[in-house]
Amino acid sequence: MPREERRRQLLETAATVIRTEGTDALTLARLAEQAGVTKPIAYEHFGTRAGLLIALYRHFDEQQSEAVHAALAETARTLDDAVAIVAAAYVDCVLQAGPEYGAIAAALSASEEMSDVRQTLREGYVDLYQAALARFVLDPAAVSRPLLLGLIAAADGLSEAAAAERMSRDEAVDALSRIMLGALRD
Incomplete structure (x- = not known):
């Protein structure tokens, strides 16, 4: 998947996690699991949990x-x-x-x-x-x-x-x- 498309998918997945489970449940590991990608991919896109939330x-x-x-x-x-x-x-x-x-x-x-x-x-x-x-x-x-x-x-x-x-x-x-x-x- 192209980088921008993957980023959009990760952001949409993160929004779903927050909507269904709350912000405390959103970690980069949880995001990777829910998006069906490896943890390094989530870290590569956002670096930190704060980076993900800001994105x-x-x-x-x-x-x-x-x-x-x-x-x-x-x-x-x-x-x-x-x-x-x-x-x-x-x-x-x-x-x-x-x-x-x-x-x-x-x-x-x-x-x-x-x-x-x-x-x-x-x-x-x-x-x-x-x-x-x-x-x-x-x-x-x-x-x-x-x-x-x-x-x-x-x-x-x-x-x-x-x-x-x-x-x-x-x-x-x-x-x-x-x-x-x-x-x-x-």
Whole structure:
């Protein structure tokens, strides 16, 4: 199997292990066993358990970024369109990732390496959202990094609430859209 295809298979298997058995059950040895490969293959791809968890986290992030890019390019004609796309993509990514997304973040929360990864990913979202939203506001400078970081924090909270079934997906998307529009129209 080609290297990238094997990596994708290993990441999907790891997500299944987390979903069915929890993050504590996920080790490189367990991953290799479940994927039907030898341990050295799992170690070659990820190096450590933390490396595997970070790769999973990045995998979910890449899916979200791809969805946002595609939707924005296809249908964003107004600020309302762009905000609706960004809000829905953010919430949907967390929901599609399932409980393993939160479990992965929690498992790595004490890791300095994970903190760096999360910061890098957040900065990527700030850049993406700044480019996507600035073209629809009168003063593009108003779409500042601090504002976008705050909106991303709101997106995290609402997405996690929807994933925990404390609110519906539609409620989370609507609330996030309203927060974003309110902040961007001031």
